Amino acid sequence: MAIRRIHVRNFKSFKDAEIQLSPLTVLLGANASGKTNLVHLFRFLRDISRWGLEDAVYRQGGVDYLLNRHIGTKEPLEVDVEADTCWTNLINHDKGAHDFRAERVRYAFAVQFSRDGKMLVLRDDLQLVIRWFVIEPQRKPEIHPQGQFYLTLRRDAEHRIEIDAPFGRDLPLTLAQFLRVVPVDGIVGMTDIPFNPSMLHQRVKEDSLLIETDSGVIKGMFRPFLLPFAYAGVHDFQPNRIRQACKNASGVILEEDGSNLSMVLRGVLSNPEKARKLRNLLSVFVRHIEDVRIVSMGDGSLGWEVDESFESKEVLPAPYLSDGVAQIVALLVVLYFSEKRFAQVLVIEEPDRHIYPYFIERLVATLQEASAERQVIITTHNPEVVRHVPLESLRLVSRDQHGFSSVSEPASSEHVQNFLKDELGVDFLFAKDLLSA
Amino acid sequence: MNSVWIFSLPRTCLAHEMAYRECFFLVEGFTDQLFLQHVILPALAGKYDHIEQPRTYQGDRPTDRRGLFRSWSRRGNIYVLADRNPSPCISAAKERLRRGFDNAHVEHCTIIVVPEIEAWYAAGIGSQFCQQHNITIPTDTSHLDKNAFAKLLQKANLSLDLDFRMEILKQYDLMLARTRNASLDYFCQRIGL
Numbered sequence: 224m225a226i227r228r229i230h231v232r233n234f235k236s237f238k239d240a241e242i243q244l245s246p247l248t249v250l251l252g253a254n255a256s257g258k259t260n261l262v263h264l265f266r267f268l269r270d271i272s273r274w275g276l277e278d279a280v281y282r283q284g285g286v287d288y289l290l291n292r293h294i295g296t297k298e299p300l301e302v303d304v305e306a307d308t309c310w311t312n313l314i315n316h317d318k319g320a321h322d323f324r325a326e327r328v329r330y331a332f333a334v335q336f337s338r339d340g341k342m343l344v345l346r347d348d349l350q351l352v353i354r355w356f357v358i359e360p361q362r363k364p365e366i367h368p369q370g371q372f373y374l375t376l377r378r379d380a381e382h383r384i385e386i387d388a389p390f391g392r393d394l395p396l397t398l399a400q401f402l403r404v405v406p407v408d409g410i411v412g413m414t415d416i417p418f419n420p421s422m423l424h425q426r427v428k429e430d431s432l433l434i435e436t437d438s439g440v441i442k443g444m445f446r447p448f449l450l451p452f453a454y455a456g457v458h459d460f461q462p463n464r465i466r467q468a469c470k471n472a473s474g475v476i477l478e479e480d481g482s483n484l485s486m487v488l489r490g491v492l493s494n495p496e497k498a499r500k501l502r503n504l505l506s507v508f509v510r511h512i513e514d515v516r517i518v519s520m521g522d523g524s525l526g527w528e529v530d531e532s533f534e535s536k537e538v539l540p541a542p543y544l545s546d547g548v549a550q551i552v553a554l555l556v557v558l559y560f561s562e563k564r565f566a567q568v569l570v571i572e573e574p575d576r577h578i579y580p581y582f583i584e585r586l587v588a589t590l591q592e593a594s595a596e597r598q599v600i601i602t603t604h605n606p607e608v609v610r611h612v613p614l615e616s617l618r619l620v621s622r623d624q625h626g627f628s629s630v631s632e633p634a635s636s637e638h639v640q641n642f643l644k645d646e647l648g649v650d651f652l653f654a655k656d657l658l659s660a
Numbered sequence: 661m662n663s664v665w666i667f668s669l670p671r672t673c674l675a676h677e678m679a680y681r682e683c684f685f686l687v688e689g690f691t692d693q694l695f696l697q698h699v700i701l702p703a704l705a706g707k708y709d710h711i712e713q714p715r716t717y718q719g720d721r722p723t724d725r726r727g728l729f730r731s732w733s734r735r736g737n738i739y740v741l742a743d744r745n746p747s748p749c750i751s752a753a754k755e756r757l758r759r760g761f762d763n764a765h766v767e768h769c770t771i772i773v774v775p776e777i778e779a780w781y782a783a784g785i786g787s788q789f790c791q792q793h794n795i796t797i798p799t800d801t802s803h804l805d806k807n808a809f810a811k812l813l814q815k816a817n818l819s820l821d822l823d824f825r826m827e828i829l830k831q832y833d834l835m836l837a838r839t840r841n842a843s844l845d846y847f848c849q850r851i852g853l
Contacts, residue, residue, distance in 0.1 A: 503823045503826035503830075584689075584716060584718075588690055588822070592820065592821055592822060646721065
């Protein structure tokens with residue numbers, strides 16, 4: 224599951240920008256170009272799907288810090304996102320079954336803020352692109368593709384819920400029959416929600432998004448959208464925090480700054496197979512580290528330490544490790560050992576920070592390998608990263624003469640292609656600020 | 661400062677007079693680099709006075725590549741591992757590589773064309789590893805490509821490519837590998853193993 228495209232208006236330094244995302248996306252740009260604001264956008268979407276719009280706005284520092292400073296409350300904040308999904312809905316009938324598979328999901332909303340902090344939702348549309356198959360119950364079941372249709376859930380001008388889909392017209396099912404078994408967890412039959420027709424046309428709050436509603440059916444329909452966003456891991460690792468001992472923290476989801484690494488590491492190291500894998504991956508970067516261990520501290524917290532393979536065979540507690548080693552351990556844990564349901568999309572600020580240039584090629588290889596399993600989006604200022612990443616993965620964030628940020632793809636720039644023909648490397652173009660020429 | 665300078669001068673002289681032997685490796689990508697670091701460099705210990713850590717040239721600008729090549733060629737033997745793809749044959753692959761370097765210094769280097777580095781990795785997998793992971797390695801791995809390697813990874817029940825490679829390197833049997841892969845054997849002969 225991956226986010227394909229985001230279109231945003233009036234968000235921080237963005238007036239109106241669109242970004243296409245690939246399994247591995249590398250955000251480049253000068254200081255203050257807007258890279259981190261894009262990271263904030265992922266955080267904002269994640270917070271909306273976890274905590275709701277009001278709290279997400281608060282977590283961004285309030286309306287003043289959320290909206291573009293030049294535009295402010297004169298225009299609404301608009302977000303339009305498209306993502307892959309793998310939601311299925313299997314409905315049995317007398318002669319077989321209908322298999323509905325949502326493969327794309329699009330969610331768009333617009334919110335008008337007022338100066339006194341009030342919010343009015345102007346647009347709130349969820350659209351699923353669903354492919355329909357009929358399964359005939361032979362000894363070896365036959366699957367017959369029937370085409371695709373759109374299922375749209377939206378609020379009207381009166382803030383009432385509308386559903387638009389060809390049920391009862393082109394499809395031999397009623398909407399009620401279809402919605403009767405909307406799978407809440409993306410797994411058919413896990414939770415069937417009783418459909419209540421009164422849910423349609425009910426009035427929803429003007430200042431909250433449909434995604435926040437308590438209605439089980441709507442929640443079920445939003446599930447494909449929620450999965451990549453609610454479980455996006457956004458990280459900006461801080462070596463001092465990574466090295467520290469901790470207690471009373473999550474042992475499953477790594478914190479943004481990596482401060483609960485020892486708790487998450489405990490889970491990884493308690494599984495012999497995962498522990499072996501971690502040692503192998505670590506040795507790709509730091510050959511002299513033979514083992515990683517969790518240690519109980521006197522105050523009940525957990526710390527971690529490593530064994531070095533030099534002649535002295537030293538045991539080094541985490542606080543004595545270099546920034547780079549701490550960063551590598553945190554990166555490997557989040558890239559390879561995060562539970563997929565909790566980190567379908569990983570957004571990492573400057574993963575190359577503190578890492579020796581010689582190892583950057585290996586870092587990029589691990590990012591690429593990890594991106595086959597989950598979407599990885601990183602920011603960087605490092606030409607070595609740019610050198611080893613496929614050109615198609617690069618996105619350049621820059622500011623125009625008015626100070627608005629935009630995102631471009633160097634791979635589709637004629638100037639860049641001409642430079643490359645002249646044997647200039649992309650890393651050189653980036654270092655000389657020629658990617659946006 | 662003077663003493664350092666005086667001390668450094670005889671070392672340069674030694675390089676000529678007493679055949680101070682240095683060895684350099686240029687490889688395409690980091691999986692080739694890992695292979696050399698874990699298998700070839702330990703086997704070469706004691707055969708050269710200095711062995712530089714293998715460097716990758718993929719993504720290097722031609723000017724940097726040529727500069728490094730010129731500098732190393734004044735000091736010792738350079739071995740370049742070249743991927744055969746997308747060249748149709750070994751000589752074409754060598755020619756493609758020569759064009760990317762400085763032709764004037766090419767005579768100082770030995771170019772070894774590797775059909776796929778994965779074939780070298782697989783060649784050194786011993787019987788214990790095969791039993792442990794329920795895989796079979798052909799007696800000649802020369803034609804083993806990336807896809808076949810990925811199938812081995814899948815069959816070995818190891819989900820990560822890097823993890824699989826590191827497991828292979830930990831138990832690598834170079835003697836066995838040389839009997840299973842002609843290009844690896846040729847490479848070993850050329851570097852004096």
